[in-house]
Amino acid sequence: MRSWPAPEISSLPGAGLPLRLYDTAAGEVGETSPDPTARMYVCGITPYDATHIGHANTYLAFDLVNRAWRDAGHRVHYTQNATDVDDPLLERAELTGVDWRVLAEDQIELFRTDMAALRVLPPDDYIGVTEVVAQVAALIGRLKDKGATYEVDGDVYFAVAASPKFGAVSGYSEATMLALFAERGGDPGRPGKRHPLDWLLWRAERPGEPSWPSPFGPGRPGWHVECTSIALSCLGAGFDVSGGGTDLIFPHHEMGASEGHVATGEWPFAKAYVHAGMVALDGEKMSKSRGNLVFVSRLRAAHDPMAIRLTLLAHHYRAGWEWTGDQLTAATGRLDRWRAAAALPGGPDGAAVLALVRERMAADLDAPGALAVVDDWAGRALAGDHADPGAPALVRATVDALLGVAL
Numbered sequence: 440m441r442s443w444p445a446p447e448i449s450s451l452p453g454a455g456l457p458l459r460l461y462d463t464a465a466g467e468v469g470e471t472s473p474d475p476t477a478r479m480y481v482c483g484i485t486p487y488d489a490t491h492i493g494h495a496n497t498y499l500a501f502d503l504v505n506r507a508w509r510d511a512g513h514r515v516h517y518t519q520n521a522t523d524v525d526d527p528l529l530e531r532a533e534l535t536g537v538d539w540r541v542l543a544e545d546q547i548e549l550f551r552t553d554m555a556a557l558r559v560l561p562p563d564d565y566i567g568v569t570e571v572v573a574q575v576a577a578l579i580g581r582l583k584d585k586g587a588t589y590e591v592d593g594d595v596y597f598a599v600a601a602s603p604k605f606g607a608v609s610g611y612s613e614a615t616m617l618a619l620f621a622e623r624g625g626d627p628g629r630p631g632k633r634h635p636l637d638w639l640l641w642r643a644e645r646p647g648e649p650s651w652p653s654p655f656g657p658g659r660p661g662w663h664v665e666c667t668s669i670a671l672s673c674l675g676a677g678f679d680v681s682g683g684g685t686d687l688i689f690p691h692h693e694m695g696a697s698e699g700h701v702a703t704g705e706w707p708f709a710k711a712y713v714h715a716g717m718v719a720l721d722g723e724k725m726s727k728s729r730g731n732l733v734f735v736s737r738l739r740a741a742h743d744p745m746a747i748r749l750t751l752l753a754h755h756y757r758a759g760w761e762w763t764g765d766q767l768t769a770a771t772g773r774l775d776r777w778r779a780a781a782a783l784p785g786g787p788d789g790a791a792v793l794a795l796v797r798e799r800m801a802a803d804l805d806a807p808g809a810l811a812v813v814d815d816w817a818g819r820a821l822a823g824d825h826a827d828p829g830a831p832a833l834v835r836a837t838v839d840a841l842l843g844v845a846l
């Protein structure tokens with residue numbers, strides 16, 4: 440699938456510091472040490488109810504990773520999927536009387552438009568599951584050849600007992616796993632399974648459901664294996680970052696890592712598992728199932744997308760937080776102040792701003808800290824400190840390249 444147009448990235452003098460990120464599997468911040476081309480897989484949307492602020496918060500986090508790696512001198516190979524066939528999508532299509540393919544296409548186009556407006560750098564590979572079903576089936580075949588699968592009434596399951604590393608990503612207890620698995624699309628109680636945590640790799644065709652041919656009969660892929668297959672085919676095992684919101688830690692990223700490990704024999708599947716915090720509204724996680732959604736496209740009708748971006752940047756990417764309209768008002772004020780300061784004939788030392796913003800972003804993406812650095816510079820510039828005539832241009836370039844905000 441087509442991704443979206445890439446925004447320009449201002450060039451900056453010098454280079455950024457090695458990026459440090461919190462790795463869920465390690466339970467601590469560690470230094471990413473990518474090759475000259477860093478490799479990142481970020482789970483894409485299930486295309487309905489796009490693009491809500493929760494989605495945007497997560498994709499912005501990995502946009503900051505992308506920008507920090509580029510500033511540190513790396514190229515970035517960025518892969519993202521779209522789960523354009525899956526139970527919740529089919530249910531929504533049924534509910535709204537829209538053909539599921541049309542719903543997916545419309546929502547993916549809205550997502551592209553929102554991402555471009557927020558100046559999120561596009562992935563190099565933007566792949567819909569329906570484009571790669573045969574490839575996914577081939578991966579399931581590899582898992583079958585390794586003896587890691589079995590069938591229940593025609594559906595193909597991954598046997599959790601076949602994965603020596605299961606649990607290494609989340610570190611959750613079995614009780615937590617069982618609860619989250621049931622909540623997030625799993626079927627722990629299905630009769631005929633060997634273990635409650637065994638998960639679906641291939642769902643045999645049901646009447647009225649889309650299906651594709653496969654060596655195990657007509658049907659469609661399970662959720663986790665689609666991402667494993669696309670990450671392996673585009674990036675290869677041992678890629679640098681597997682990204683998503685914290686609700687993907689388990690079962691999605693845990694089970695995907697087990698599939699990748701058993702299929703390739705290599706560990707880790709991803710060197711770091713990086714997760715963005717949940718955005719809430721009225722005390723509840725913003726989610727499709729709850730319907731408490733604030734949409735980027737609606738906000739864009741009345742607000743500068745850069746103010747929306749700054750609202751998100753004001754929170755640390757790992758912090759869960761609550762969306763309130765006054766935050767957007769505050770961000771609009773910040774954007775106006777930054778733009779006024781960047782339009783002045785000079786300001787306080789610009790090189791210091793670049794160095795401090797680089798240091799903040801390399802420290803597990805401390806965007807709030809970076810915003811404070813620019814706030815301080817803008818405040819002093821607007822108060823009449825115009826010592827460095829080159830500062831406004833350098834600050835503008837810094838804010839663009841590292842924070843993605845166009846002044």
Ligand SMILES: Nc1ncnc2c1ncn2[C@@H]1O[C@H](COS(=O)(=O)NC(=O)[C@@H](N)CS)[C@@H](O)[C@H]1O
Nearest residue numbers: 482483484485493494497522683684717718725
């Ligand atoms: N309220 C929220 N706050 C932060 N991130 C969220 C929120 N809701 C969803 N996300 C993140 O947005 C991304 C897309 O979510 S999604 O549309 O439900 N799609 C999926 O999770 C799958 N298609 C991944 S393969 C995921 O990384 C998810 O963790």
Ligand SMILES: [Zn+2]
Nearest residue numbers: 482483666691
């Ligand atoms: Zn995924």
